[in-house]
Amino acid sequence: MAVISRILRFRPITSCYYSVSRTFSSVVRSETDLTAASLLAQNKPLSLRREPRGESVQWVFLGCPGVGKGTYASRLSNLLHVPHIATGDLVREELSSSGPLASQLADIVNQGKLVSDEIIINLLSRRLEAGEAKGESGFILDGFPRTIRQAEILEGVTNIDLVINLKLREEALLAKCLGRRICSECGGNYNVACIDIKDGNGSPGMYMAPLLPPPHCASKLITRSDDTEVVVKERLRIYNEMSQPVEEFYRIRGKLLEFELPGGIPESWPKLLQALNLEDHEDKRSAAA
Numbered sequence: 350m351a352v353i354s355r356i357l358r359f360r361p362i363t364s365c366y367y368s369v370s371r372t373f374s375s376v377v378r379s380e381t382d383l384t385a386a387s388l389l390a391q392n393k394p395l396s397l398r399r400e401p402r403g404e405s406v407q408w409v410f411l412g413c414p415g416v417g418k419g420t421y422a423s424r425l426s427n428l429l430h431v432p433h434i435a436t437g438d439l440v441r442e443e444l445s446s447s448g449p450l451a452s453q454l455a456d457i458v459n460q461g462k463l464v465s466d467e468i469i470i471n472l473l474s475r476r477l478e479a480g481e482a483k484g485e486s487g488f489i490l491d492g493f494p495r496t497i498r499q500a501e502i503l504e505g506v507t508n509i510d511l512v513i514n515l516k517l518r519e520e521a522l523l524a525k526c527l528g529r530r531i532c533s534e535c536g537g538n539y540n541v542a543c544i545d546i547k548d549g550n551g552s553p554g555m556y557m558a559p560l561l562p563p564p565h566c567a568s569k570l571i572t573r574s575d576d577t578e579v580v581v582k583e584r585l586r587i588y589n590e591m592s593q594p595v596e597e598f599y600r601i602r603g604k605l606l607e608f609e610l611p612g613g614i615p616e617s618w619p620k621l622l623q624a625l626n627l628e629d630h631e632d633k634r635s636a637a638a
């Protein structure tokens with residue numbers, strides 16, 4: 350089983366093998382050590398040997414706020430039996446705790462800014478270590494990496510198989526974010542926005558039905574505090590500035606699969622499965638459960 354926090358072996362240019370036991374977080378902290386981060390910073394060749402991890406995928410979802418990363422990452426996680434790890438969820442869990450980071454994080458998140466690489470990597474490594482202790486293998490990351498530095502660190506500690514870049518027409522993104530609702534009891538994600546873009550100027554129309562909650566959740570819906578118009582616009586701006594370069598990072602490494610969402614879940618899910626060569630997967634009907 351290989352997760353990021355396991356023992357990694359690096360082959361530096363001297364050609365002898367070093368065995369470096371590092372947690373993901375220590376890669377960031379110790380800049381002078383022989384780590385993936387420092388080798389990358391010095392432009393030294395790095396060869397990473399991983400232990401076999403069976404069939405578990407190590408995938409990443411990229412895409413603007415509101416595009417639907419959580420929806421499709423969670424469906425694929427059910428289908429492929431690997432954990433869906435959303436760094437936004439890790440940040441929100443920390444926010445709702447009384448931990449020392451909570452008030453510092455609230456200010457950052459409510460302004461639509463990015464949390465520091467160090468904090469996010471600490472949260473992620475804690476989550477990966479807890480998963481490893483439970484015997485998890487593989488992952489679908491959602492919301493990480495979001496900066497080139499995060500992508501370099503991730504690339505330095507493990508091999509990402511595939512990066513799915515979800516795209517949605519810009520007119521729909523803001524409405525999708527503003528329509529997001531969460532059930533305060535079961536945590537279910539819904540969307541009350543009804544996107545109905547008419548044909549025009551040579552572009553086809555697009556319809557995305559709302560994703561309404563079942564009756565027992567309907568009276569318990571809440572809106573994320575960072576899903577206001579001002580904050581969503583800032584998050585979209587920051588995505589374009591800080592996270593879009595991550596797409597290019599993976600494109601030049603031949604790992605990027607671009608996927609333009611053709612509409613809502615009924616149209617998009619089968620097409621995504623097709624693009625991933627999973628259309629014949631036996632569990633696909635239960636994936637949405």
Ligand SMILES: Nc1ncnc2c1ncn2[C@@H]1O[C@H](COP(=O)(O)OP(=O)(O)O)[C@@H](O)[C@H]1O
Pocket residue numbers: 413414415436437438440457458461462463464465466469491492493494495496499575584
């Ligand atoms: N990889 C990351 N790096 C820095 N900040 C992050 C990261 N992931 C999540 N966050 C913080 O958590 C917030 C919510 O993240 P997320 O739920 O992924 O939102 P979005 O809907 O914008 O994709 C972000 O606006 C940011 O403040």
